[in-house]
Amino acid sequence: ADEPKSLPDYAAWKERNALIVHSANTMETQRGAIGNGVITSSDRLFVRNNLPAPPASVTDNPDAWEVRIEGVKNPRTLTVGDLKQMGVTTVASVLQCSGNGRAFFPHGASGTQWSVGAAGCIMWTGVPLKDVVEALGGPVDGTRYITSTGGETLPDGLDPKTIIVERSVPTRAMETALLAWEMNDEPLTHTHGGPLRMVVPGYYGVNNVKYVKNVAFTENQTDAKIQASGYRVRDVGVKGAPDQPSMWEMNVKSWVTSPLESGQSGRNMIYGVAFGGTVPLEKVDVSVDGGKTWKQARFLGPDLGPYAWRPFVLAADLAAGEHRIVSRATDVQGNTQPEGRIENERGYGHNGWSDHGVTVAIS
Ligand code: MSS
Structure with missing residues (x-):
């Protein structure tokens, strides 16, 4: 029988009754719990992790978290504490999984069977990526992508490229992207990517890399599987490949x-x-x-x-x-x-x- 699943530890603070728990890595907001508000309360926001989330201790000392910035004239490793002195902005942006609505596909598209609740509208606070990049001399000539790497510890024995959460978005996103340390006016929880998250307003969820530890301006898109063949739109029955459209800007x-x-x-x-x-x-x-x-x-x-x-x-x-x-x-x-x-x-x-x-x- 379908026993109601309980919330995994890293999301135990969430409002259980507002969520459909698909698995330990995937929980969506009940349609009836979305409400009429302009902002989604954090305890109702969906959760999606491709890899097991890092331990809660990653947010014990958030200002000490380090992010390496590469592909700029003066590459540097900065702490969240440093970033907080470089600039700050607050942006409201929809976070939506690329597969929101997958449950409606009659061919049985593989992956989490999201209905409408893999989405919410969030207030993000952090430093504009542009401010950081300008302070480091600007992007190196010829770079066309911003490539962000998630900070999960990767399981042993597997080729890292096949599992790492590393996403490239076009450099046009630099105008609006931010490195966020707050969600809805509270320190970013590790459930949602704390201490630091790449936020690309208007782009599908997957590009909003959690626990971000590396941001690089690159000539090419990363060859990590999640970019090269994952999150690519193609006909039913076709394998993912780099020449297919990537899940970047969201549609209306x-x-x-x-x-x-x-x-x-x-x-x-x-x-x-x-x-x-x-x-x-x-x-x-x-x-x-x-x-x-x-x-x-x-x-x-x-x-x-x-x-x-x-x-x-x-x-x-x-x-x-x-x-x-x-x-x-x-x-x-x-x-x-x-x-x-x-x-x-x-x-x-x-x-x-x-x-x-x-x-x-x-x-
Ligand atoms: N990041 C990281 N680091 N990891 C993972 O896994 N995932 C993705 C993003 N980011 C990840 C990341 C996805 S895929 C999504 S949606 C998102 O995230 C979610 O979020 P939250 O906060 O809600 O959980 Mo689909 O497109």
């Missing part, structure tokens, strides 16, 4: 968070969340008849900037019976959620509005 997406199952006839408030990845949102339309007719929803709460999500609400008068409620977000460049899925082997980047809808029984 939204989903309804309430109601999810039932309601009373008459006035119903329909809530959800929407974001545009690296592009600001323009609007969200909601349909209560499965996409036949649409009405524009209203954004709720303050706009925390282009990388944040926006909770939305639509007041709808619903008659008794079943209603298929769907939402469709559009960004300021006119990108809008497609109706269907873009089928792909690993079930990445799903933003189709139809699958993300809910069927609600109104009585």
